[in-house]
Amino acid sequence: MPRPAPPQASPRRPRIGAGRPLLEADLATQVYDSRGQRRNVALSELSFSISGDHPSFTAVVGESGSGKTTMARALLGMQEPTSGEIRFNGKNVYKLKGADQLEFRREVQAIFQDPFEVYNPFYKVDHLLTVPIRKFRLARSRADAGNLIESALRDVGLEPKDTLGRYPHQLSGGQRQRLTVARGLLIRPRLIIADEPVSMVDASLRKTILGTLEQLNDEFGISFVYITHDLATAYQVSENIIVLYKGLVVEAGEVGRVIKQPEHPYTQLLVSSVPEPDPTRPWSGEMPEGNKKVSTAAATGTGCAFADRCPHVMPICVKERPPLYRTHDEQAAACFLYQETPRVVTGDVSQTFQPFQGKEQPSAKEE
Numbered sequence: 423m424p425r426p427a428p429p430q431a432s433p434r435r436p437r438i439g440a441g442r443p444l445l446e447a448d449l450a451t452q453v454y455d456s457r458g459q460r461r462n463v464a465l466s467e468l469s470f471s472i473s474g475d476h477p478s479f480t481a482v483v484g485e486s487g488s489g490k491t492t493m494a495r496a497l498l499g500m501q502e503p504t505s506g507e508i509r510f511n512g513k514n515v516y517k518l519k520g521a522d523q524l525e526f527r528r529e530v531q532a533i534f535q536d537p538f539e540v541y542n543p544f545y546k547v548d549h550l551l552t553v554p555i556r557k558f559r560l561a562r563s564r565a566d567a568g569n570l571i572e573s574a575l576r577d578v579g580l581e582p583k584d585t586l587g588r589y590p591h592q593l594s595g596g597q598r599q600r601l602t603v604a605r606g607l608l609i610r611p612r613l614i615i616a617d618e619p620v621s622m623v624d625a626s627l628r629k630t631i632l633g634t635l636e637q638l639n640d641e642f643g644i645s646f647v648y649i650t651h652d653l654a655t656a657y658q659v660s661e662n663i664i665v666l667y668k669g670l671v672v673e674a675g676e677v678g679r680v681i682k683q684p685e686h687p688y689t690q691l692l693v694s695s696v697p698e699p700d701p702t703r704p705w706s707g708e709m710p711e712g713n714k715k716v717s718t719a720a721a722t723g724t725g726c727a728f729a730d731r732c733p734h735v736m737p738i739c740v741k742e743r744p745p746l747y748r749t750h751d752e753q754a755a756a757c758f759l760y761q762e763t764p765r766v767v768t769g770d771v772s773q774t775f776q777p778f779q780g781k782e783q784p785s786a787k788e789e
C-alpha cells in the first residue's frame with residue numbers, strides 16, 4: 423500500500439537524529455506478577471524501531487490480552503519494561519531528564535481509546551489545548567495561540583465556536599476523540615501512538631477520524647503506531663503490521679502481504695475470522711478456536727505460544743520457541759513451518775517492513 427510522498431516534513435522543526443531510529447524497543451519484555459498466580463508475560467522480547475527519517479504507519483493487531491496496550495504503554499514511557507529497553511533518539515526513555523525528557527514528551531504523543539479519561543471534568547476543553555501550547559512554547563502571543571487552536575480544530579472538522587468554552591461532558595464521544603486528534607495536530611509530534619482510537623465511535627466517525635490520522639501522516643510527516651482489534655481498518659490505513667499473540671510477535675511485514683497471504687497459522691485464523699465478503703466491515707476480534715490437542719507449551723514458556731491452537735503443530739513446537747523466519751522480503755513469521763528460510767537478524771521486526779515509498783525527509787544538515 424504505497425503512499426505518496428508527504429509534501430513537506432514537520433514544517434516547524436528540523437529533523438534531528440537522521441539515520442537512527444526515533445523510537446526503538448530493544449528486547450522489551452513486560453512481566454506482570456499477580457499474587458498466587460503464575461507470572462504473566464504480557465510482552466516478550468519485542469524489538470522494533472520507528473524511523474526518524476521518514477513517516478510510517480504501523481498497525482499492531484491481536485486479540486484481547488495479546489499485549490497491545492502493554493506495548494503502547496512501554497513505548498510511551500508509561501511503564502518500564504521488566505527487561506530490555508525503550509530508547510528515544512538512542513537514549514533510554516526512563517532515564518531521560520530535562521530538555522531530553524521534554525523533547526520526548528513533545529515528540530511522542532498518545533491517543534487512547536476513551537478520550538474522556540484524559541479530560542479533567544472541571545476544566546473547559548480549551549485547557550487540553552492551551553496546556554501544551556504553554557508547556558512546549560508553541561505560540562508567540564495569545565493571539566497566535568488562539569489562531570493555532572482554531573486552525574487545529576478546523577483541521578479535524580470541529581467548529582471552534584461550538585467546541586471552545588465547553589466542558590468535556592458537553593461534547594459527544596466523537597467530538598472528544600477529534601479534540602484529542604486536534605491536540606496531536608497542535609503539538610505536531612513526530613510519532614503518535616494511537617491505542618484503539620476509534621473503537622468507541624460509530625462507523626462514519628471512524629472513517630473521518632482514521633482519515634484525519636492518514637492526513638496527519640501524509641501531510642505533516644507524523645508517524646503512527648495504530649493499535650487495534652480491527653483488521654479491516656489496519657489494512658485500510660497502515661503500511662506495515664505487527665501481529666501479537668500472547669505478548670509475542672508472531673508475524674510482521676507489509677500490511678497487504680500479511681493480510682492477503684498470512685503465513686503464521688494464528689494470522690491465518692485471524693484473517694479467516696474477518697467477515698466476508700465486505701473487508702471494510704469492522705472485525706470484532708473474536709476468533710474461532712483452533713486445535714486443542716496439545717496441552718501446552720505456552721504455559722511453561724518453552725514452546726510456541728500458539729501450539730495448543732495450531733492445526734499444524736509439530737513435535738518441535740512444544741519444545742522450542744520459534745524465532746521469526748523471513749518468509750519473504752517484507753514478511754516474517756515466528757513458526758517452524760518456515761524453518762528452512764533465514765531468521766530475521768536480531769529479531770527486529772522493522773526489518774520486514776516495506777521500504778519507505780515517499781520522498782525522504784530532509785535531515786537537519788540539509789535544511
Ligand SMILES: Nc1ncnc2c1ncn2[C@@H]1O[C@H](COP(=O)(O)OP(=O)(O)OP(=O)(O)O)[C@@H](O)[C@H]1O
Pocket residue numbers: 454455456462463464484485486487488489490491492493651
Ligand atoms: N497492570 C497489570 N497487572 C497485571 N496484569 C496485567 C496488567 N495489565 C495488563 N495485564 C495482563 O497482561 C496481558 C496483556 O494485556 P494488555 O492490556 O496489554 O492486552 P491487550 O492486547 O491490549 O488487550 P485488550 O485488547 O483487551 O485491551 C493480559 O493478560 C492482561 O490481563
